Amino acid sequence: MKDIILTGDRPTGNLHLGHYVGSIKNRLNFQNQYDYEKFYIMIADTQALTDNHDNVDKVKNNIIQVAIDYISAGIDPNKVNIFIQSMVPELSEITTYFMNLVSVARLQRNPTIKDEIKQRNFDKSIPIGFLNYPVSQAADILAFQTTIVPVGEDQLPMIEQTREIVNSFNFTYKPKQEVFKFPKAIIPEKKICQRLPGLDGKLKMSKSAGNAIYLCDDTETVKQKIMSAYTDPNHIHVQDPGKIEGNIVFSYLDAFCEDRHFQQYLPEFQNLEDLKNKYKHGGVGDVKIKLFLFKIIEELLTPIREKRKECLENINEIYKLLFKNSEDASKDARKTLIKMKEAMGIDYKKLLK
Ligand code: TRP
Numbered sequence: 001m002k003d004i005i006l007t008g009d010r011p012t013g014n015l016h017l018g019h020y021v022g023s024i025k026n027r028l029n030f031q032n033q034y035d036y037e038k039f040y041i042m043i044a045d046t047q048a049l050t051d052n053h054d055n056v057d058k059v060k061n062n063i064i065q066v067a068i069d070y071i072s073a074g075i076d077p078n079k080v081n082i083f084i085q086s087m088v089p090e091l092s093e094i095t096t097y098f099m100n101l102v103s104v105a106r107l108q109r110n111p112t113i114k115d116e117i118k119q120r121n122f123d124k125s126i127p128i129g130f131l132n133y134p135v136s137q138a139a140d141i142l143a144f145q146t147t148i149v150p151v152g153e154d155q156l157p158m159i160e161q162t163r164e165i166v167n168s169f170n171f172t173y174k175p176k177q178e179v180f181k182f183p184k185a186i187i188p189e190k191k192i193c194q195r196l197p198g199l200d201g202k203l204k205m206s207k208s209a210g211n212a213i214y215l216c217d218d219t220e221t222v223k224q225k226i227m228s229a230y231t232d233p234n235h236i237h238v239q240d241p242g243k244i245e246g247n248i249v250f251s252y253l254d255a256f257c258e259d260r261h262f263q264q265y266l267p268e269f270q271n272l273e274d275l276k277n278k279y280k281h282g283g284v285g286d287v288k289i290k291l292f293l294f295k296i297i298e299e300l301l302t303p304i305r306e307k308r309k310e311c312l313e314n315i316n317e318i319y320k321l322l323f324k325n326s327e328d329a330s331k332d333a334r335k336t337l338i339k340m341k342e343a344m345g346i347d348y349k350k351l352l353k
Pocket of ligand 1: 006007009010042044138140141149151155162312
């Protein structure tokens with residue numbers, strides 16, 4: 001049996017370079033090089049509402065933005081089912097039954113949830129829906145018989161929770177036939193791509209920290225942002241020795257640069273090792289490395305911007321596609337829900353004589 005792949009994002013803002021190296025790139029690899037059974041990308045609006053319940057417009061407007069980001073970045077809607085979470089009601093029903101298999105204490109121990117509770121000042125009063133989102137995410141994954149989940153590193157606790165739910169379901173209901181598959185998370189190989197730092201060098205790249213380069217940023221904005229990126233504050237003159245650790249330009253080069261970029265844009269250096277060595281010894285200016293990075297990022301973003309223009313002219317078509325895809329996804333999830341209820345013994349229609 002070939003793999004079924006599922007992943008998703010909350011529609012709370014445009015996608016940025018952190019998303020690109022953290023998950024989109026892996027998705028493109030799967031899409032283009034892997035022989036899978038099915039591939040779903042879910043726009044997780046229901047999950048987005050768990051910490052934006054009073055900001056429906058933001059979530060609503062970002063559904064199409066995220067869909068456009070996907071398609072512009074190269075996700076092919078003919079190969080991947082991009083759908084909207086809330087338009088697949090089976091997911092909520094599956095979540096309801098899973099909620100009986102997980103304790104509040106277990107959710108409070110989830111490291112990603114813990115971080116997010118702090119960030120959102122939910123300490124005193126945690127919305128039930130928010131605390132429960134790992135359970136709902138397990139339903140997203142298990143409803144489609146998913147075997148592979150390409151995600152960022154911060155999502156690992158969610159996959160762990162999902163596997164625990166499968167165990168607990170099997171232990172409790174002892175299904176005669178397999179109802180759920182055990183999914184596996186795939187995270188980026190390069191460490192730097194698992195958690196791309198923001199332009200300020202302090203936090204990870206995120207919309208809320210205001211330190212992101214977006215896939216939809218125009219050339220001038222990208223240039224400005226890269227020119228303002230945190231490097232080594234003690235590297236003042238070109239001749240000064242420079243530090244690589246914590247230098248955001250080098251972090252981004254680690255994430256984005258390939259050997260061929262040197263031949264194309266900076267032939268005086270052989271490769272990244274060579275550039276780093278010379279920077280450390282002194283003699284390489286920040287403007288030089290920033291312009292090099294800018295060219296690499298522009299090469300990535302130029303075709304994405306072109307496709308975005310096309311998408312913006314076809315918004316209605318994209319909506320129609322999302323709605324149709326959600327119906328298909330709903331049919332797929334229904335099959336699992338039926339098996340689940342059978343295994344639990346709550347398929348009451350069987351009682352009719
Ligand atoms: N939690 C993910 C995020 O914050 C979004 C998401 C929801 C997801 N359901 C999922 C990711 C299922 C992978 C699989 O971006």
